[in-house]
Amino acid sequence: MPLYLAMDFGGTKLACGLTESANGMIHSHIRRASPSNAIDSMLLMLAMAREAIGGRDALSISGVGISFGGPVDERRERARLSHHVPGWEDYPLVDEVVRALGLPTVMDNDANLQCLGEWRYGAGQGTKDMLYVNVGTGIGGGLILGGQLRRGAHGLAGEVGHTVVDPNGPVCTCGKRGCVESLAAGPAIARSAREFLASRPQDGSWLVADVGGDPSKITAEAVFRCAAEGDSLCRLVVARAARYLGIGIANAAALVDPELIVVGGGVAKAGPLLFIPLVGAAKEQAAPLDPEMLSIVPGSLLDDANILGAVALAEQEFGG
Amino acid sequence: MPLYLAMDFGGTKLACGLTESANGMIHSHIRRASPSNAIDSMLLMLAMAREAIGGRDALSISGVGISFGGPVDERRERARLSHHVPGWEDYPLVDEVVRALGLPTVMDNDANLQCLGEWRYGAGQGTKDMLYVNVGTGIGGGLILGGQLRRGAHGLAGEVGHTVVDPNGPVCTCGKRGCVESLAAGPAIARSAREFLASRPQDGSWLVADVGGDPSKITAEAVFRCAAEGDSLCRLVVARAARYLGIGIANAAALVDPELIVVGGGVAKAGPLLFIPLVGAAKEQAAPLDPEMLSIVPGSLLDDANILGAVALAEQEFGG
Numbered sequence: 001m002p003l004y005l006a007m008d009f010g011g012t013k014l015a016c017g018l019t020e021s022a023n024g025m026i027h028s029h030i031r032r033a034s035p036s037n038a039i040d041s042m043l044l045m046l047a048m049a050r051e052a053i054g055g056r057d058a059l060s061i062s063g064v065g066i067s068f069g070g071p072v073d074e075r076r077e078r079a080r081l082s083h084h085v086p087g088w089e090d091y092p093l094v095d096e097v098v099r100a101l102g103l104p105t106v107m108d109n110d111a112n113l114q115c116l117g118e119w120r121y122g123a124g125q126g127t128k129d130m131l132y133v134n135v136g137t138g139i140g141g142g143l144i145l146g147g148q149l150r151r152g153a154h155g156l157a158g159e160v161g162h163t164v165v166d167p168n169g170p171v172c173t174c175g176k177r178g179c180v181e182s183l184a185a186g187p188a189i190a191r192s193a194r195e196f197l198a199s200r201p202q203d204g205s206w207l208v209a210d211v212g213g214d215p216s217k218i219t220a221e222a223v224f225r226c227a228a229e230g231d232s233l234c235r236l237v238v239a240r241a242a243r244y245l246g247i248g249i250a251n252a253a254a255l256v257d258p259e260l261i262v263v264g265g266g267v268a269k270a271g272p273l274l275f276i277p278l279v280g281a282a283k284e285q286a287a288p289l290d291p292e293m294l295s296i297v298p299g300s301l302l303d304d305a306n307i308l309g310a311v312a313l314a315e316q317e318f319g320g
Numbered sequence: 321m322p323l324y325l326a327m328d329f330g331g332t333k334l335a336c337g338l339t340e341s342a343n344g345m346i347h348s349h350i351r352r353a354s355p356s357n358a359i360d361s362m363l364l365m366l367a368m369a370r371e372a373i374g375g376r377d378a379l380s381i382s383g384v385g386i387s388f389g390g391p392v393d394e395r396r397e398r399a400r401l402s403h404h405v406p407g408w409e410d411y412p413l414v415d416e417v418v419r420a421l422g423l424p425t426v427m428d429n430d431a432n433l434q435c436l437g438e439w440r441y442g443a444g445q446g447t448k449d450m451l452y453v454n455v456g457t458g459i460g461g462g463l464i465l466g467g468q469l470r471r472g473a474h475g476l477a478g479e480v481g482h483t484v485v486d487p488n489g490p491v492c493t494c495g496k497r498g499c500v501e502s503l504a505a506g507p508a509i510a511r512s513a514r515e516f517l518a519s520r521p522q523d524g525s526w527l528v529a530d531v532g533g534d535p536s537k538i539t540a541e542a543v544f545r546c547a548a549e550g551d552s553l554c555r556l557v558v559a560r561a562a563r564y565l566g567i568g569i570a571n572a573a574a575l576v577d578p579e580l581i582v583v584g585g586g587v588a589k590a591g592p593l594l595f596i597p598l599v600g601a602a603k604e605q606a607a608p609l610d611p612e613m614l615s616i617v618p619g620s621l622l623d624d625a626n627i628l629g630a631v632a633l634a635e636q637e638f639g640g
Contacts (some may be wrong), residue, residue: 008530048593071608143576145465152577153449156611162608163571167486167563175541175605243487251483256463257472287494288391288482 002319003027003060005052005103005312007045009093010034010110011084011137014041015285016048017307018061021315023122024075024308028052037086039080047102053101063318064097065310067114072130074155076107082139082171106317108149111133111158113309114299115142116149116263120312122263124311132299133272134251134265139174139181143256161185165247180248184241186220186267188252193223193237204229221235223289224270238270239277253286264299271298322639323347323380325372325423326630328387329413330430331404331457333362336368337627338381339637341410344441348372352425358399358407364443366420373421379630383638384417385630386427387434392473396427404491426637428469430454433629434462434584434619436460436469440632442621451578452619453569454585455478455594458493459501463576464476481505485567500568504561508541513543513557527550543589558590560599564603573614574608584619591618 001020008015014034030048030210034039053061070082076093079088097105108116110122115124124130130144131225139161142148150157161181162174162273169178170188182188194215194255206224211217227234249261261282275298283291321340328335334354334557337346350368355361373381383612390402397415402408417425428436434443435452444450450464459481463470470477482494489498490508496578502508514535516522531537547554569581581602595618603611621628 069345145470146468148466150465150576153579154577154609156609156613157575157576157577159574162568163483164485164605165487167567176605176607185593186505247484247487251571253479254479254482255461255572255575256470256480258475259473285484285496287496288479289474289476313351316619 002062002315004062004296004311004314004318005049005101006067006314007049007064007097007239008069008110008306008310009041009045009079009082010069010306013046013084014045015303015307016045016052018052018056019307019311021062021311021319024179024311026304026307028054029307033213034085036085038082038085038091041085042093042096049101056101059105063314064103064105064106065312066093066097066115067310068107069091069296072107072109072155072292076155077140084213085276096193104318106140106313108141108309108313110306111140112142112149113149113313114301115144115158115262115309116138116312117211117301117305117309118262118264118299119144121308122305123297123299124260127260129256131249131252131256131259131261132158133162133245135185135245135262135279136266139185139245140265141252143258145256147230160248163248163251165244165251180244183244184248187268189220189223189241190218191235192240193218193234193316196233196237200233203233207234218266224273225271238274242274242277243281246278247285249296250281250285250294251290253282258288259295261294261296262299263296264305268298269302270297274316322635324384324631324638325369325381325384325421326387326531326627327369327384327417328430328626329361329365329399329402331402334368335623335627336365336372338372339627340633341639343384344631346624346627348373348374349627354405356405357491358411359461359580360380361405362413362416366417369421371508374389378422381423383435383634384423384425385575385632385634386413386425387430387626387630388413388427389430392427392429396475407532416616418445422457422583427628428633430462430626432462432469432471433463433477433633434460434625435464435582435629437511437520437625437627437629438584438619439464439620441628443538443617443619444465444580447579449576449579449626450477451480451569451572451576451577451581453565453581453583455505455565455588456586457458457506459505459565460601461572463578465576480568480572481509483568483571485564485571485588495560503571504568509540509557509587510542511537511552512560513538518551520553522579523553527554540587544593549594561605562597563601566598567605569598569616570614573602573609577609579615581614582619583617584621586624588618589622605610
């Protein structure tokens with residue numbers, strides 16, 4: 001039973017797990033809140049790794065896979081930067097882990113690894129061609145084509161979140177207007193609710209009450225909570241986000257015609273409330289594919305997608 | 321020097337050529353206007369094929385490649401239908417050619433073969449990953465990934481033309497709203513010019529004169545002609561089409577991150593007039609890719625892309 005160590009450097013949390021690659025079973029699963037800078041995050045992660053390894057002989061561990069929550073360099077040896085934690089600029093993450101643990105180590109960004117994780121251990125098992133979309137604070141994605149993670153000519157493939165679906169839409173974090181991320185990620189859902197509320201204050205009493213009377217406290221979670229309870233303003237906001245996400249997914253399907261589309265991530269955890277209108281919108285926009293050719297399922301790994309993707313990557317690299 | 325016979329069943333013309341696969345040199349190049357139904361087209365094409373073969377021994381020809389101007393079935397043996405010529409529904413094109421000529425035969429749709437042709441003999445030579453976009457009466461496309469034509473799980477990959485870039489845009493031939501094709505193909509350019517003209521008749525005297533005073537006679541060609549002569553209304557119309565096409569191309573690049581993007585087809589023949597603003601718009605929308613990562617070039621095969629793609633396909637299938 002080959003064992004791999006998986007590390008997940010997220011924007012708000014660190015996770016580490018010693019994992020059996022054959023079945024994806026995670027032993028010694030350790031999670032901590034992320035320190036506010038790169039050096040402390042690194043030191044904490046190495047301590048977590050040693051704790052996860054415990055009394056085992058390092059020789060019993062086949063390698064380390066790292067999921068990094070931000071762009072990495074083309075050779076996948078360095079973190080380029082984190083949008084959430086300072087100090088990661090050009091950080092030689094792989095080298096540092098090799099030096100500290102003496103184990104062969106590989107890295108990729110979190111969206112690619114969530115994709116690889118869902119494909120190897122989750123909702124995408126057994127497919128050859130899969131599109132993965134992660135909906136959370138941002139919208140990331142990944143592509144498996146012919147049983148291989150497609151990284152692209154510059155390591156930047158799979159960016160469903162930064163495809164434009166409304167050139168007159170809001171300004172995105174990337175600087176463009178009307179990217180899927182600017183219309184359907186968590187912050188976009190919260191902003192959209194605040195805008196609806198400003199134009200139709202009489203419809204928003206439920207949501208306003210939910211956030212203690214302070215619209216600036218509206219989050220995507222609050223919108224989903226109120227939508228689940230039947231609030232019509234919040235349902236409208238969710239339907240709007242689902243529609244844009246559906247267009248983005250249908251566009252991606254028109255380009256690569258995947259066998260399966262897997263949607264994961266924090267906002268996706270809202271469940272059927274987002275998922276059902278999302279599938280409806282994507283199928284409505286499926287042409288020239290027949291709607292039934294669009295097979296869309298929720299991710300099944302939830303918070304473990306990064307860890308399991310990191311294991312899958314390490315297994316590909318260092319497995320027999 | 322292996323020789324292949326290539327056939328191109330287009331909506332308005334038929335072409336046939338005996339071609340050296342090593343260098344793409346087309347011998348005995350024959351073109352005719354397409355008859356108005358499938359049976360007559362087939363008979364004429366077979367006569368053209370026999371003329372192209374001439375006195376040669378059939379054994380000196382390694383195979384036949386067919387480019388069909390419409391969707392084909394998943395096994396690529398039958399035409400599904402032509403949008404321009406009746407009678408092609410479910411037509412066993414490959415079998416008929418095998419029976420008539422006694423040569424091994426393969427087929428694919430024209431967009432895939434234009435892509436393959438540009439990659440093997442044209443602007444895309446030497447690349448591993450290439451996106452091809454064909455701008456004409458419709459907007460088609462194809463993808464080469466890892467040196468292979470990507471057909472997709474249902475044979476429908478590469479449909480850049482039917483990605484939505486403005487959900488409030490005009491209705492497309494596919495039934496959706498705001499597809500790239502509905503905003504930037506030839507008919508969309510003509511329609512857009514008529515609309516500008518209706519709202520700003522004082523600006524359109526040049527274009528109106530060009531079409532003999534009859535706005536219903538406006539074509540994309542007329543718009544490009546007047547734009548080339550400096551007409552400001554036509555320049556605006558071209559810039560608008562280029563912008564939407566640029567967004568569609570940048571979206572595709574965000575998803576697959578290709579090494580090279582090749583733009584071909586009839587409308588693309590308008591040259592720098594369309595190409596320069598198109599490249600500008602695509603680079604403006606490149607994020608998260610750096611603009612210089614978007615490498616966009618015009619196709620170099622022009623009207624021979626279909627024939628040369630058909631040869632490349634036959635060579636892949638039947639070559640040594």
